[in-house]
Amino acid sequence: MRTGGRLAAAIEVLEDIDRRYRPAAEALRDWGLSHRFAGSKDRAAIGNIVYDALRRKRSAAWMLGEETPRALAFGALAIEAGFTAQTFDEALAGDTFAPPGLSAQETAALKTHRLEQAPDGVRADCPEWCEPILERACGADWVDEAAALAARPPLDLRVNTLKAARDKVVRALDKSGAGPCALAPVGLRIGAIEGQGRHPNVQAEPAFQKGWFEVQDEGSQIVAQLAGAAPGMQVLDFCAGAGGKSLAMSAAMENTGQICAFDADKQRLAPIFDRLKRAGCRNVQATAGEGALEALEGRMDLVLVDAPCTGSGTWRRRPDAKWRLSEKQLEQRQAEQAEILEKASRFVRPGGRLAYVTCSVFAEENADRVRAFLEASSGFTPVDHAALWQRNFPEKAGFARIDPALGIALSPLRTGTDGFYFAALTRD
Incomplete structure (x- = not known):
């Protein structure tokens, strides 16, 4: 396929995502199944256009002057590949599978719209309702922080x-x-x-x-390290999911001690069993039954809460989720996080540690939740997060955004990772 055919296919997939309100990965998979003539390079190129269009949805629409699947696909190539009106004309000429060429209106928009002159929210490529939330979380850097969440990930x-x-x-x-x-x-x-x-x-x-290795974002590795799992410890991974952090802690503990990997959702937990076997982790027991946790109350050296969240820190990888997110969902997540923190705290022994993690960049899910927990729950004291970072990354001062009392924030702009938040509290 030539560029024109790939562009037409990307527009078709974006129309499917928009019409059926479904994940990009699912739409791309179905397109590939129904267009088996497309080779692996074609599918990769189409996928890149689709994901770039979703990551840069707002700026792509601004560049072309309208928010349609066609405008997003053309805008994505303009932003990420440097296509100009002339480049498009040359690429689409003579390609019978290409979409119609640029209209006079589209050409004018592409020639006159420069992203450096766009409004802050457009350059940030975030939903409009998220602008004040991101500004509150990131301060003066919020546009650059949000724009970094719209870049291609490693x-x-x-x-x-x-x-x-x-x-x-x-x-x-x-x-x-x-x-x-x-x-x-x-x-x-x-x-x-x-x-x-x-x-x-x-x-x-x-x-x-x-x-020998697992696929895991560097930010996820960092927060697992900050949690402080060490050989011989008794650890509860309270929202273990597929087990990435349990596996990381198992290695840090050198297969000694004990990790209980718990998740209330059996389907989310299911992949952990094959992963544990492949990794050779012998000190991890996985369970989806809350009854199995009763004997652990007040006994754990470390309880890690990788809380369900909006996933705003993973927008580079899941850009379609960025535009589906709503204020109501954010509110629901905050309520769930408060409930989970309260439940998980019961398992920490005196002198033990409660570690709270999200893959969100929103303060409402991060520092606000830790502050509210400390106000509602006596008996816990925050660690010195600046000192914790210094101990773990002594030559990387200034990389993360750190509040000594309320936690550590990672982001693509500062740490080159997905957006993560980490806070640790010690039980008195």
Whole structure:
């Protein structure tokens, strides 16, 4: 397929997402199944246009002067690939599968609209209702912080030190371009996709099948490290999900002590069993039954709460979720987070630690929740988060946004990671 055909296909997928209000990955998968003539390079290029259009939805619409699937796809190529009116004319000429060329109105808009002159919210590429929320969370940097959440993400891996050292995994993945992460001590990073390429399928590598590494964002690795799991500890991962942080803590604990990986949703927890087996984690017990936790009350050295949240910190990877998010959903998440924190706190022993994590950049889900918990629950004291960061990353001062009493915020702009929040409280 030529550029015109790929652009037409991307517009078709974006129309499907808009019409049926469904995830981008699902729409792209179905398009591929019904268009089997499209090769892997074509599918990758189409996917890039679709995801770029969703990440940059607001700025792409501003560039073309309207918010239609066509405008978003054209705008995405203009922003991410540097296409101009002339470039489009040349790329679409003679391509029978291409969409209609630029209209006079579209050409004029593309020639006169410059993103550096756009309103703050457009350059931030966020929903309008999120603008004050992001400004409150990020301060004067909010536009740049939000814009970084609209960029293409890297592919991060965590070396499983139970089975391999980082240099060994680097050698095994020598053709992938993987190199050490900037912060996570056992993290590897494959840079963001350039042009119309795609990330390598690292899960097909023998090293992955052997359990030498897991796919895990560097931010997730960092918050797991900050939690402080150590050999011999008794740990409860209270919202374990697919188990990424349980696996990271198991390696940090050198397969000693005990981790109880709990999630009330059996379906979310299901992938953990194969992952534990592949990684060789022997100190993790997974359960979806709350009854199994009764004997753990007041006994755990560490309780990690990876709370359900809006996922605003993962907008680079799930840009369609950004535009589906509503104020009502944010309110619902806050209520769930308060309830989960209260439940999880019962399991911390005196002198033990309660670690609260989200993949959100909203203060309403982060510092506000910790502050409210401390006001409602006696017996917990926040750690010195500035000192905690310094102990773990002594040469990286200034990378994260830190409130000594209320937590640590990671973001694509500052730390090069997804947006994460971490706070730790000690039980008196």
